[in-house]
Amino acid sequence: MDKNSVYRTNIIGAGEAGVAISVxxxxxxxxxxxxxxxxxKGNDILGATALxxxxxxxxxxxxxLFGDVSGKRMLEIGCGSGESLQYHxxxxxSELWGIDLSENQIEKTRQHLTACGLSAKLICSPMEEKCGIPEDYFDFVYSVYAIGWTTDLEGTFYRIASYLKKDGIFIFSWSHPIHKCVVAENNRLVFKKRYFDESWYSVTLDESTLTLSDRKLSTYVNALAKAGFAIEQMVEQSDDExxxxxxxxxxxxxxxxxxxxxxxKL
Structure with missing residues (x-):
């Protein structure tokens, strides 16, 4: 293995494994x-996670976590193929908005929602950048397995805070960082990566390449606090059912x- 290579397991928590090259x-x-x-090939390789x-x-x-969303304005960060917007x-x-980095994903979302008799305002843009989303406008901003793709976590959280009304709610999920450090070998769980390693890396899966960083839980918590959020609940327990x-x-x-x-949002 190259000295700049690092073993990564469960690239986004879905069972993928491989050798990553630090970048x-x-x-x-x-x-x-x-x-x-x-x-x-993103959907073919990693599938889609949606509400x-x-x-x-x-x-x-x-x-x-959401409760009653009737009459609420909703913005999804990383809207993927549109199933979570459909859910709401x-x-x-009352309003559905979605942003995604991929033009292909935006088009999938548009087609899916149209087939479901729904509509949304969709924007193709990196989540870190200003892209015309209104400020102090939304009741909920949420992200299902997409926040981890950001290149600027603190900046993204500040931007999300700007989209929300006062007391608005931000809900997001991502692969638990401890899970990405451990692999199963011979009926045992073995650490293969340092939990504290937040370096960027690239992985090639089925001839397609993606680039990510594995952040500590404290990195997410501290970035939320800096952006003016108060954490109300954290879930890390699997559902036995x-x-x-x-x-x-x-x-x-x-x-x-x-x-x-x-x-x-405070």
């Missing part, structure tokens, strides 16, 4: 790499796969 973080290069990934699921073995039906549209949200007999589920019984944070 320097260049925002434009990361955006280009990841948008190409999602424009081409009511927050990630592996965690659901909104159990957590009840069917629960009578969603478990199966797979090796992935057995690992999830030992340590969290997904974490979800609900925070309020």
């Amino acid at each position: 320097d973080m260049d925002k434009n290069a990361v955006h280009q790499t990841n948008s190409l990934f999602w424009d081409t 009511p699921r927050y990630g592996a073995f965690v659901s909104e039906e159990t957590c009840q 549209g069917e629960r009578k949200a 969603l478990m199966n007999d797979s090796d992935f589920a057995k690992k999830a019984k030992m340590l969290p796969v997904t974490f979800v944070i609900k925070a309020r």
Whole structure:
């Protein structure tokens, strides 16, 4: 293995594994790499995570983080193929907005919502950048397995805070960082990566490349605090009712796969 290579497991918590090459973080290069990934094979390789699921073995039906969204203005960061927007549209949200880095994902969302008899205002842009989303406007901003793709976590959280009304709610999920440090070997869980390693890396999966960083939980918590959020709830417990007999589920019984944070704008 090259000295600049680092073993990474469960790239975004969905069971993928491989050797990652450490890279320097260049925002434009990361955006280009990841948008190409999602424009081409992203859904085929990683699939799609959408409400009511927050990630592996965690659901909104159990957590009840949103409550009643009827009449609420909703913005999704990383709208993917549109299923989470559909989920809120069917629960009578008054406005649906979505942003995504990938033109292909935006088009999938548009087609999906149209087929469901719903509409949304959709914007293709990196989440870190100003893109015409109104400020002090939304009741909820949420993100299901997308926030981890940002190149600027603190800047993204500040921008999300600007979109929300006072006391507005931000809910997001991502792969739990401890899960990404551990692999199953010979019926044992073995650490393969330092939890404290937040370096950027690239991984090639099925001839497609993506670039990510694995952030500590404290990095997310501190960035939320700096952006003016108060954390109301954090979920890192898997739902036993969603478990199966797979090796992935057995690992999830030992340590969290997904974490979800609900925070309020002060």
